[in-house]
Amino acid sequence: MxxxxxxxxxxxxxxxxxxxxxxxxxxxxxxxxxxxxxxxxxxxxxxxxxxxxxxxxxxxxxxxxxxxxxAPLDPTRMRDHYGIRSALDGWATRTAAQRIRDDGARATVLKRRGAEILADGNAAVAAGDIAGQVHADDAFHSLIYAASGNPMVAVAAEPHWRFLRRAMGDVLRRAEEPVVIWRQHGEILDAVASGDPEQAERLAIDHVTHAADRLAEVLEAAQS
The missing domain is CATH 1.10.10.10 (Winged helix-like DNA-binding domain superfamily/Winged helix DNA-binding domain)
Structure with a gap:
């Protein structure tokens, strides 16, 4: 094409x-x-x-x-977007793990591409490249959405990602150690590739809500 x-x-x-x-x-x-x-x-x-x-x-x-x-980053709007993304990511990650559990051959492809993205993300962290980290983060979650087998997940998530790419930049610069985020990505990838839907869903939701909570704390402290 x-x-x-x-x-x-x-x-x-x-x-x-x-x-x-x-x-x-x-x-x-x-x-x-x-x-x-x-x-x-x-x-x-x-x-x-x-x-x-x-x-x-x-x-x-x-x-x-x-x-x-x-525009300044609005904490309320940020949480609203993250809330919807949490639901989408949880479902997509759980479904991706279920598909791999039912067809283990999918795990090989997922692991290979996931390892490439993790390497890109960690390289961007080492270089202090925030935009590179955001692009790699986007690629990681897009990989999980694709692994769910439902093309509408990425379509539904895109409006929220357009706003949250900016929020993610603030998370990386102000609210969270980038190495923590990429460690969480690795744990999510392992759970999906292992075909563990419950663990994968829990890790995905925790990953999103933790980022939202940490950034909200920073923004609210700055406004007080």
Whole structure:
């Protein structure tokens, strides 16, 4: 199947998301479209398209005539997204483990790809590359969604992931040791590959809720 190359607006969107995740674009920073167009050497149209997506995802906010700014991370909205993701991840991980329990040949493929992603994630941790860690985290959970055998899981999760990629950046920079997150990923992978649905589901839900709780503590402390 032929893959469509990312559009200019998609590339700009991805770059800005990465910069919000790694803290280069901090909350409250003014995003001036003319300067962004100059920086990316494009017209205003793909910048406007990227900004519209960023606003829809809650990453950028428009403050009247003042223009566009990187939005602060809202603890309530963050918990709402994580709550839905917890349910989706728990179901997907449990179902993936059930499928492997019923067909052990799937475990080999899952282990091989999972090991590659874990290596990428740990390499990003060693390099202090927050955006790289977020991409590897996305790849890990996408692997589990695919292993569930239900393509609608990724579709249902995507709106929440668009917001939570930014939250994940804050988790990694402010709330949790990255090595802990990747250790948890390894434990989830082992439980799925072992065909243990109950353990896999528990670990997946704990992984998500722990990240949400730790980040909420940091955000609420900063606001007090």
């Amino acid at each position: 032929l893959k469509t190359a990312p559009s200019l607006s998609d590339q700009i969107y991805d770059q800005i998301v990465d910069e919000i995740c790694n803290g280069r674009l901090a909350p409250g920073m003014h995003l001036i479209q003319e300067k962004l167009a100059e920086r990316f050497d494009v017209s205003r149209q793909p910048i406007q398209q990227a900004m519209n997506r960023l606003k829809a995802d809650g990453l950028v906010e428009e403050l009247g005539r003042r223009g566009l700014f990187v």
